[in-house]
Amino acid sequence: MSVSLPKAATMIARTGRKTSSKRKTEVISSFRISLNQLQQPFEVCKIKVKQKEFLTLKYLHKKPTRDYITGIKVDDEVDDEDKEQENEDLPVSVIDAHWLQRVLSEVLNQDHEKAAELEKKILQALAIQDVQLLENKLVQLLEFQNFEFLQKLVRNRSKILFMTKLKQAQTDEEQAQILEAMKESEEGQAVLAELDKSKAKRDKEKDEVTRLRNEARVLMKKKRDDGVEDAEIATVQDSATGAVAAKKLQPSRVIDLEQASFHKAGHTMTNSTCTKYHYKKMIISYPSNSTLESSLFLVGRSLHSQKISQSYFRSTCRTITLQTTGHLKEGAKREMKKAWEEVTIPAPAAAEHGDIKLIEITELPKFAQNVFRDDKDKFIVQRLNPVQSKVFPIAFKQFDENMLVCAPTGAGKTNIALLTMMNVIMMHLKRVDELNTDEVAVDKDAFKIVYIAPMKALVQQLVGFFSQRFEKYGLSVGELSGDSTLSKSQIAKTQILVTTPEKWDIITRKSGDSRANMHLVRLVIIDEVHLLHDQRGTVLEAIVARTLRQVERTQEPIRLVGLSATLPNYTDVAAFMRVTEKGLFKFDNSFRPCPLQQTFIGVTDKKAVRRMNTMNEVCFEQVVKNAGQNQMLIFVHSRKETARTAKTLREMAMENDVVPRFLAGNSATKEILADQAQEAQSRDLSELMPYGFAIHHAGLSKQDRSLVEDLFADKRIQVLVCTATLAWGVNLPAHTVIIKGTQVYKPDLGKWDELGCLDMLQMMGRAGRPGYEKEGHGIIITQHSELQYYLSLMNMQLPIESQMIADLPDKLIGELVLGTVQNRADAVTWLGYTYLFVRMQKSPQLYSV
CATH class of the missing domain: 3.40.50.300 (P-loop containing nucleotide triphosphate hydrolases)
Incomplete structure (x- = not known):
């Protein structure tokens, strides 16, 4: 079978199903093959769509699944739609330094970091002179997600490549080198010609505005000499300047700041997926001089028996690549239990830093x-x-x-x-x-x-x-x-x-x-x-x-x-x-001086009471695993909750007959805790200490806080339930840190809200004791809906966004009072110094600009 890439089309269809009012799918031939590594058979079909032939891959699951049809066009017929697309032309004036990145974010629905990486690869590909090779490379990069966009890139490759490089140039020398390179090629000369034409048009408009303004100035002077009121002069000026000048002075559109601001503030989640998931590929290869049906065989890496959530394949004369998504990174584990989902990410191996000379x-x-x-x-x-x-x-x-x-x-x-x-x-x-x-x-x-x-x-x-x-x-x-x-x-x-x-x-x-x-x-x-x-x-x-x-x-x-x-x-x-x-x-x-193992637990219960009971159950399960081996800090988010959680854990330990494990099997520890419990002023603390549990929060007396801190530092107390004040105020690290729940009551908002990233990072930072242990363990217990956010936050995958839009009027007023901003030009200049300006350039869609 001889096939060629593009021009191809991408669509989603099932065999024999009408995909749109214009397109119908007709199965020409098909066969089935079973691969041991996939555990599921799949069917390869040759189909016809509007006189074009395609290959499609279909998994034969028991439940219906979507088929991703990737275009392998056999004929050279061109649709009217293709002709219309070929007539599309991209003006050079719209291409700035980040045009390609913005379009990638919008078309492929990717966050700006992935779009920026993809932009670099596409720019490298656009430098390929051979159109066939360019199309193949772009198909690999864009993964058949949008053929119309792919064709647009191919048709305008010279404009996009040269204009992006020109706009991204950091110095005059670099810009001059790019201009010289453009003059040496026909495509570059065409881009320069269009650029000059666009510049001439802008200059002409600018000259027209200047002429009208000069006329208005002369007219104003004449009116003043004649004694006309200032208000009338302003009206005359506006009228004389005309439509061109007015258009230049008017904003292109009005942005609703309240609507454009991030309503979740610090809990804003802008990355669509946590990249702890990654792609795995396998390649099905066959000789170009024989049929696919007769010589299909598996090469490359096995998919083992992991579950496939999405799939597609692409075909050339020699290979079909099947790519799957939805797998955790190697070493990480994801488990579904009766009322929660648990994701465990192992501690990273400590890197060798032999290339860094330590300064005495x-x-x-x-x-x-x-x-x-x-x-x-x-x-x-x-x-x-x-x-x-x-x-x-x-x-x-x-x-x-x-x-x-x-x-x-x-x-x-x-x-x-x-x-x-x-x-x-x-x-x-x-x-x-x-x-x-x-x-x-x-x-x-x-x-x-x-x-x-x-x-x-x-x-x-x-x-x-x-x-x-x-x-x-x-x-x-x-x-x-x-x-x-x-x-x-x-x-x-x-x-x-x-x-x-x-x-x-x-x-x-x-x-x-x-x-x-x-x-x-x-x-x-x-x-x-x-x-x-x-x-x-x-x-x-x-x-x-x-x-x-x-x-x-x-x-x-x-x-x-x-x-x-x-x-x-x-x-x-x-x-x-x-x-x-x-x-x-x-x-x-x-x-990190003490590598950190991370466990993220998302509770699926919707009702508050059941969710709290499940969190207590999960917390106890984690506590028992470490009892007698490692000390634990359990962070909760109110003073009352410290005693409530500690007593619940103590009662569960008594029910399961594991209390001796919290005293480390040491009779001396038991006696010391019993004696010290009598010295505690807090009734809750005196009840908990004999069992190896304690509480710590700002509401305790200074004497009680010092007592708990000393006993925990001496490893007499195994489990310390505390509030976030301990993370900020006292340096008491422990092997295991458990954050039970991630919602805290905000009096200023009058409602419960999610923990800020600052508190979360500070609390997790208490896990592990450098010099005493090889690694620490941080455990976050939260609602299942928040699991993705904390996975991203703790694994350096949550982009830092600006919250300035919501506070922009107040901050501008502050600068006005100070005198650093006195007019609109000053305000624009000031805005250029903010983080908001940096992020707007990188992710304009996200900030509604």
Whole structure:
């Protein structure tokens, strides 16, 4: 059988079924074949559709399934529809740097990250001169999902290729090289000719607008000389400018901000699938000189016995490729149980970092070594870890490079912040020759450092941490948060300000005396940059935009450093913060000091009471697996729920006669817990402690909290049920972390809402104890409808989006009050500094532009 690719059509049909009013499917011949690896037989049919012959593959399941007919056209007849499509032409004026990416997102319904990857491959394919080879390559890339779009690409390949490259050029030299390459080919010359024609048309329109405006200006002057009122002059101007000028000044369309905003805010889910699923392929091959029916055989990789959810095949003269989707990545497991679905992702293997030279603390200048010493003048760490060593040359030595460091929890991002702070201090030593001495004199009035942390509890922690580390340098550390504020004179005497985003936004937004010391800021460190995805992220956008504009306006350098969990679209955040490739660092989960196994459990019960009972059952099942072996933290989302959950687990342990396992079989532990339980002021705590359970939340007395923390640190308590305050305020890691439920009550909204990504990452970050265990285990128990979201969030597949649209009017008003925005042009310029602008360029459909 001799077949040829394209021109082909894609449709969905069943044998003998009418697919549309114009098309009918007629089976010419068919045969069946059974492949052991598939466990199901399938049928290969040759069919006829409107005088065209195709091959189709049909699985013979017991239940009806859809057949995907991939076009293998035998005749060369061209339909009227094809002729109409061939007449379609794409104007060069509509092709910008991201035109192809936007169209791919829309046509193939893909998220922007996949569309960006596919764009690169398609641009490479469009450079192929042979049309047949180009069509085959595009068919492989687009997977028969849209033939009309494929044909459009082929017909306009030169325009798309040259215009995209031209618009994406970063420098004048690069643009000049592309223009030279275009002049050397006939296709390129044709594109240049159309480009010149389009430019001439625009210039003509521009000249017409200028002429009309000049006429209006002359007319206005004449009217003023004649004493005409201003309102009448404006009317005359509008009338004289004419339709062309009016059209230029009018917006193309009005965007409803409320409708365009993400109503789920930080819970916005923009990736359609979690790429823990992947494709597997097998190739059915046959000689081109024989029939498919007589020589079909299987080669390539086996599909084992995994379930096929979708399938299609494509055929050339020699091969048919069958591709299936719906498989978990190798090593991951998905199980359906009676009332929940469970997905387990194994801990990644720790990567070898032999190519990274670890920096010894003694290699630093002597003045900088002190920041890594404790109260007893001993080094807290002997050397920097692989992440810190990798960023050291930029963080410590190059002030003019903004930085974005994306690394997993526990990778030592706080020490990276210390290196950037020491870089600023080094620049403000009173004497340069003091670099290699222990005693240094710092010009304290010449600089300020701002560290922005997302939570008040974290701000308080960091104030204590930095105060201890910089005490030897005589530097003052101050707190700016909802619980603490500083006067103008106190700010003037403080070198390091640790603040929340909202507090720093208020200070920098005010004019007058409150901003008197802002010109001294030399370094702004933003911790947890992924907060951009949250509703509070608009504040970070405003701060960064204001800082960047201040640098351009005053020419006073301010270094921006972002610290974040690993993000899928980290390049977008880097573009927003003006970080070059040199200052951009991304580290995957293999750099986590204690690798993390993840389990995601989606409860399918719809009714709240049954769902809660199922969550308790699931939680107990996971707790029993670790009892007597590993300590566990169970996070719940209200103070009452801590005692309720702990008592439920204790009762289930008593019913199943497994209480001794929670006391580690140690009589000494049992006696200690019984004695300490009498010291507890909380009745709930005193009832639970003798069984190896405890609770922890902000409502307990300080004495009780300290008692629980000490007993858990000494491994006397096996199961600690707590609220998220423990994740932020106290460093108590455990081997296993269970997050029971993901809904928390929001008083400001008056309803239950899903946990923010910040809290989730912080709680999961408590799983695993570096130096004591080889790996940790994080377990999330949620509703089945939220399973996909948390799979994406915890596996670096949730793109960070801007929440600015919902808050745009308020943020613009703030800039108007400050005076940085005074007219529409200023507002447009300001918008160009936001993360919203970056994301709009990448995903215009998502943002309704």
